[in-house]
Amino acid sequence: MRFRHLTLTLVALVFAIGLLGANAPVFAAPAATMPPPPAALPAGPKAPPSGAAIAQTCAGCHGTEGRLKAAAFMPLAGMPKAQLVQAMRDFRSGKRPATLMRHVAEGFSDGEIDAMAAYFAAVKPE
Amino acid sequence: MTTRRQFLLAGATSLGLAATPAIVRAGQAPARIVIVGGGVGGATAAKYLKMADPRLQVTVIEKNPVYIRPYGSSEVLNQHTTMQALEVRYDTLRDKYGVTFVFDTAKSLDPVAKTVTTAGGKVLGYDKLIVAPGIKLRYDSLPGYSEQLAETQVPSAWIPGAQTALLAKQLQSMRDGGVFVLAAPPNPYRCPPGPYERAALMTEWFSRHNPRAKVLIADPKDSFVTDETAMLGWNRLYGFQPPAEYRSKIKAELLPPGKPCALEWLQAKAGGTPQRLDAKTMTLHTAGGAIKADVINIIPAMAAGQIAFDFGLTNDSGFCPVHRSTFESTLHKDVHVIGDASIADAMPKSGFSANTQAKWVARVIADQLAGRDSGTPVWENTCYALAGKDYGLFVADVFRIKDDGKIGRVNKARYLPFDATPAQIRLSAVYQQAWIQAFTQDIFA
Numbered sequence: 001m002r003f004r005h006l007t008l009t010l011v012a013l014v015f016a017i018g019l020l021g022a023n024a025p026v027f028a029a030p031a032a033t034m035p036p037p038p039a040a041l042p043a044g045p046k047a048p049p050s051g052a053a054i055a056q057t058c059a060g061c062h063g064t065e066g067r068l069k070a071a072a073f074m075p076l077a078g079m080p081k082a083q084l085v086q087a088m089r090d091f092r093s094g095k096r097p098a099t100l101m102r103h104v105a106e107g108f109s110d111g112e113i114d115a116m117a118a119y120f121a122a123v124k125p126e
Numbered sequence: 127m128t129t130r131r132q133f134l135l136a137g138a139t140s141l142g143l144a145a146t147p148a149i150v151r152a153g154q155a156p157a158r159i160v161i162v163g164g165g166v167g168g169a170t171a172a173k174y175l176k177m178a179d180p181r182l183q184v185t186v187i188e189k190n191p192v193y194i195r196p197y198g199s200s201e202v203l204n205q206h207t208t209m210q211a212l213e214v215r216y217d218t219l220r221d222k223y224g225v226t227f228v229f230d231t232a233k234s235l236d237p238v239a240k241t242v243t244t245a246g247g248k249v250l251g252y253d254k255l256i257v258a259p260g261i262k263l264r265y266d267s268l269p270g271y272s273e274q275l276a277e278t279q280v281p282s283a284w285i286p287g288a289q290t291a292l293l294a295k296q297l298q299s300m301r302d303g304g305v306f307v308l309a310a311p312p313n314p315y316r317c318p319p320g321p322y323e324r325a326a327l328m329t330e331w332f333s334r335h336n337p338r339a340k341v342l343i344a345d346p347k348d349s350f351v352t353d354e355t356a357m358l359g360w361n362r363l364y365g366f367q368p369p370a371e372y373r374s375k376i377k378a379e380l381l382p383p384g385k386p387c388a389l390e391w392l393q394a395k396a397g398g399t400p401q402r403l404d405a406k407t408m409t410l411h412t413a414g415g416a417i418k419a420d421v422i423n424i425i426p427a428m429a430a431g432q433i434a435f436d437f438g439l440t441n442d443s444g445f446c447p448v449h450r451s452t453f454e455s456t457l458h459k460d461v462h463v464i465g466d467a468s469i470a471d472a473m474p475k476s477g478f479s480a481n482t483q484a485k486w487v488a489r490v491i492a493d494q495l496a497g498r499d500s501g502t503p504v505w506e507n508t509c510y511a512l513a514g515k516d517y518g519l520f521v522a523d524v525f526r527i528k529d530d531g532k533i534g535r536v537n538k539a540r541y542l543p544f545d546a547t548p549a550q551i552r553l554s555a556v557y558q559q560a561w562i563q564a565f566t567q568d569i570f571a
Binding site: 046047048049050053054056057058059060061062063064068069070071072073097099100102103104106107108112 | 173174177478481482485486489499500501502503504505506508510518520522523524526536537538539540542550553554556557559560561563564565567568571
């Protein structure tokens, strides 16, 4: 209902700023002014969260197991691993503009992003 | 002839034991998981348990056969959505995932016999119990206020339902130039940005439909979660002037005072603390004086849902202490408490918190039953909120157990940046609506 009120420009922005597309235009501040990504998280006595466990925290917006119907967010099921890893790293560094994805990506280490991306890559999109 | 049975047995052997749940290996009946409460936490847990192992017997005890979602429910007040649009059905959880529903009120817990008894006299045995009762509104926390007044004259509308419809009607038919007072709650409470979003949305609605109306927030606090970014939005949209101490915190240019702003935030230090309601004269007495109003919305203090008290799961705080790594109650074994009722340190009492807690607990339970290690937990909270219908804000958090054993935030930035572009701001409002849609799917579909 709400989308009827949106201009084409805005629809275009959804795609430009949304998760999809390694070629999304960059119009945030240049990467040089961004702080470096956080150091790797210290190893604890227990195993780090599994890719599946991390992926579950994404599902509230990106769909159960990354499968999502008719919402503005990017479904992650079946996304090639390298594409998702790059997207998360670019969100984290600020290279890629976002609303809150930079904030979320800051909470995860490289290894965790790899594990999560491997999980989603293995899920069959619907 | 090689029978199908032999083939399956051979297959099971070659796959190894890890692929076969412990409950089947041991030759026992499938584990019984009872979930009390079919809100965000309970419904998410039910779905993700059945996804983890479809053989688990998952039963949800819930009072209402149709769920009314609280997230986004303030948008009924500004006619952005309808009461009907808040309704969510349990059909998919029942039919697609095989969750059993008992529509009844849970009354008591026997943690030794491991049974839950309902008001209707049903006794349900469990191997693991998840309690997700949400919040209870402490109507008696404000002298002069009561549940009866909330249902008839001064709604709280913080648990959506008839009070939401009543408040919508009052606000939309308020006299020309009338005064709407929203009494904000003390911490901790459900949906930290919610009261402020509600006040802002009504300020925007009144600007079109009742331009001389006033909106006052009477607050027992001096700050709130999205305060800086929300007040910047209010400044841009309504000419709101933040209190002096915020002027240096808000790292963006503020519009100068113009005509009097329709929205006023009376923080505690400005005398905003609600002290007493006089419903007869529609007056809210605050520390700073009496406010006569046309519509009063009281969002009272909160505690864990009544079931948590009835089950003996609360401590003196009125909420439920849990072991952080499992959300198992520190008071009763094999009973996990999730969502608003639990004490989860830095995690806000939000739907998204409840959703990621529920998934984690579903994983922990399935792993425990199968003899697997769940690894270390990670949770998230993302909430989009509105300063106006096209002006989005957000809170975004990633949580882990920190060195002090408590749950803490691990990401740096938390809010909409002060230098967010108009496109990012508007997109946040688009995403606020998308969030409601996607989030509902993840829980109920």
